Amino acid sequence: MSDKIELLSMGLDEIRLWLKSHGFESYRAKQLIGWLVSGAKFSEMRNLPSNLIEFLCENALEEPVKIIKSLVSKKDGTEKYLFSLADGSCVEGVLMPYRHGNTLCISTQVGCNMGCKFCASTLGGKLRNLSAGEMLGQVVSVNRLHGSKTVQNVVMMGSGEPLDNYGNVLKFIRLICAGEGLNISQRRITLSTCGLVDKIKSLADEGLSITLSISLHAPNDAIRQSLMPIAKVHSVKDIINACKHYISLTHRRVSFEYALIKGVNDSQEQAEELCQILRGFQCHVNLITLNAVEETGYLGSDRITANKFFDYLNERNIAVSMRRTMGEDIQGACGQLRNEFIKGGGQN
Template sequence: MQNILDFNLEDLKQWISEEGESTFRAKQILDWIYKGTLEFDQMNNIPKSLIEKLKDKFYFSIPEVVDKFKSDIDGTEKFLLAYNDGNLIECVVMRYKHGNSICVSTQVGCRMGCKFCASTVGGMVRNLSSGEIIAQVLVAQKITGERISNIVLMGSGEPLDNYENVIKFIRLVNASYGLNIGQRHITLSTCGLVPEIMKLADEDLQITLAISLHAPNDVLRKTMMPVANKYSIDEILEACKYYINKTNRRITFEYSLVSNVNDNEEQAKELCEILKGMLCHVNLIPVNEVRENNFKKSTSEKIKKFGNILNSCGIETTVRREMGADINAACGQLRRSYLEARKDNKGV
């Protein structure tokens, strides 16, 4: 059997045609699914004969909610989800004036090894399919009873390391028969896989590309991000310029500020030099503290000074608002804590 959430309109039309049924039924079925009906028997305008065929061929891979938390500070909600094979991922719903955003995971774990990220502890287990990523949005909408209008691919995993599934996910959620979320309301964050950035530029998408940079030079970046040993900052910036030229979209550079590591005045000036003249925006992020390293969050004074230097150089810079600080809303933290607790209980 196959997960029907992995099927787009053309996939489903082809299968229905092969079954000798009318292809217009494909859109009817997807209309039900993306309105939240996840049982074939409830699709009351679909012939019973086709319902039976659907039940024989497909299933819904909807993850179980293992745990959930809601912030008393800002209403952010975090969900720990388990798929059919027992693997765990997280997603986070954040509420803003402009609408609800969801941060989705694209892999179980991550193999990129960034030292400031909890999702990479333990490595990568497997990729998520396009339907398994979509299921996070459907579950979040069902639990909250609210529409998701913005998507951020910034949870567990490196999206461009799961390229084909992620592209299919973006096209599905953007489709009028899907969740109908505009591409400009979708942000993809990558640690800088150069060939995939170039490939993404040619996809004719209007999403926002965010680059996890976190250092103004390769020497420092290598101490924080193993991917820097494969792709230099110069190579990443060239790929970014190609992306800008192809899409005419502004790129966001994410910069996690770590106390006494990458947050001094000279490093801010160095960052100005390498980004000067680019169609870009810098998002400064107070680093999330992870037990496996000794990274500490920069002081608010240093964060402000760093941002002022960039803004004075003509580089638009903002400081990311910390959402769900009281519920460990940063990606990977909840899953890791749950796995550790489960391991400890088994050892008792």
């Protein structure tokens, strides 16, 4: 890992102090952040003096995140990226064009320790946490590729469990929403967790207005435990209670992600169980048919079964959407592109 400083992980006050301690005017910090979040190279930072540019080249990391591969879906315009990091690790992200704006799904860890049985990101375990700057760098590099303001919404649903990297994720949220940074509204940020109950409660106290999304994927503990090891630690009931606590403090609706898996969680009985636990609760259910990953052996539900599941919830007044399975032709499931890259001889 380079010993150069990673400026994208630093807030305005930190950069001011750093510049001042090296003899530069602290007002340069705002200018510098403006350039950094635009993805500019140091040599392109035209309004900075040459001695500062020289100092940055010697002491700061340029482009901590680089796009080394991108694939565009011919079916739906989804674009998938492989990002390389300064230590040679790589993570992936997906840009999805939605009616409410382009949404970038970013990674928060290299790999993941949570062990969900249907997920390609966890196959090699977690290698390390991403820094706040490495999360921000994914957004910056996509904006640089397609033009500023390309990314309008950010979801933390790529590799990693965001709440297992709590401090850096919180810092990332504050950096990306900062006025001198990309100035994205907190309401356009979604944090997705497999259900770390204590951390959900801590998050409720942070005074944020982001959307909390729970990867639920099962209506009861038995099925959930067969899919997600974390379910042996936190029951569905504990998660629902933590979500109610979150809603009571933030007044924000919680989303539940439910990947329909053929023959596992997609029956009418399971739809009824889901209705039972969510009834009268300020939430939204996002159904999606699982993007199959060869190594896991799980398949997505067929369209008829998925539609029946949707109708069952909808008819019982549960707020529900059926998300399109995106990027099927470009290894759209989380972790697939990175795994193919590693198999092909690339680094982690």
